[in-house]
Amino acid sequence: MPDININIGQSGLKQLLRQQITNNFLLEKHEVAPLFSLLPAALQRTAICFLASDNKYYASDDNTANFNPYHSGQYTIFLYFLSNELYLNREHTLADKVYFLNKTLNCLDLFYQIELPEVFFLDHPVGSVLGRAKYGNYFTFQQNCTVGGNHGIYPHLGENVRLFAGATVIGNSTLGNNVFVSAGAYIKDQDIPDNTIVFGSSPNLTLISKPTEYFLKSSPFKIHREA
Structure with a gap:
């Protein structure tokens, strides 16, 4: 141990x-x-x-x-x-x-049947609700975040996904690796590629691509800081 x-x-x-x-x-x-x-x-x-x-x-x-x-x-x-x-x-x-x-x-609502990854981090998570999504390792979330279903379909989140305050991801959405969902952003039934910062609300999202290093340097996890 x-x-x-x-x-x-x-x-x-x-x-x-x-x-x-x-x-x-x-x-x-x-x-x-x-x-x-x-x-x-x-x-x-x-x-x-x-x-x-x-x-x-x-x-x-x-x-x-x-x-x-x-x-x-x-x-x-x-x-x-x-x-x-x-x-x-x-x-x-x-x-x-x-x-x-x-x-x-x-x-906050972290139901025991939700399969959170082996390694995750939370920062002042008051008011957050995490539903039955698939969560990749090194997941991070803040206050008032929501991950939930739409017509019984739930999101897939890749590795090093970070939900900033008030971010929402619902339905048939797939987030790649190294995705930052900005404060107040709302993703519904949309796919987000790797190495992306997300702003706005579906279906009119603004996606900004960044190098992988951008996402690793601000990570709260040792493995990314040492990369």
């Missing part, structure tokens, strides 16, 4: 989870064991995600992931991974509670 430093310790994290779920939704006695048994798997996924980040609050120079449950963005990512682990292990009621806890505390 990758090294992860939990600033309140794993016992403190267990106590925090137990109390938060109990206070908000009731935690049955029989749910405590599966909740805690799946904690290591969720922490491992959290560590992998954090260690890919170039943000000093997420990873140390000694290749240790830093996890502060009182950092809203970090706790959001962890709770998503925990709810997804519970879902994958058929603990559906408990997955509901952890998902709802994330929604209650952090004010």
Whole structure:
């Protein structure tokens, strides 16, 4: 398991989870064991995600992931991974509670059946709703973003897609690799090529092509900064 430093310790994290779920939704006695048994798997996924980040609050120079449950963005990512682990292990009621806890505390909708990539990053994501799209690795989003369906069809997002504040991607849309969707942009049932900045609203989008390096140099991920 990758090294992860939990600033309140794993016992403190267990106590925090137990109390938060109990206070908000009731935690049955029989749910405590599966909740805690799946904690290591969720922490491992959290560590992998954090260690890919170039943000000093997420990873140390000694290749240790830093996890502060009182950092809203970090706790959001962890709770998503925990709810997804519970879902994958058929603990559906408990997955509901952890998902709802994330929604209650952090004010965004990351449903546990959504398959977010191994590595993603969020920046003040209040008000965002991510639907059942296909998400490529190194996905990033900000506040009030929406990814959703249109007539039951959902988008496909490539690697290093970045949604800035208020961006929307819905329906039969395919975004290539290295795509930045600018603040307030609205994409519906359209394809966006690699290495593109998107402005405006469908069907009248403005697409600006840039070299790959443009998208990598501002990436929040180590792998892109080192490229």
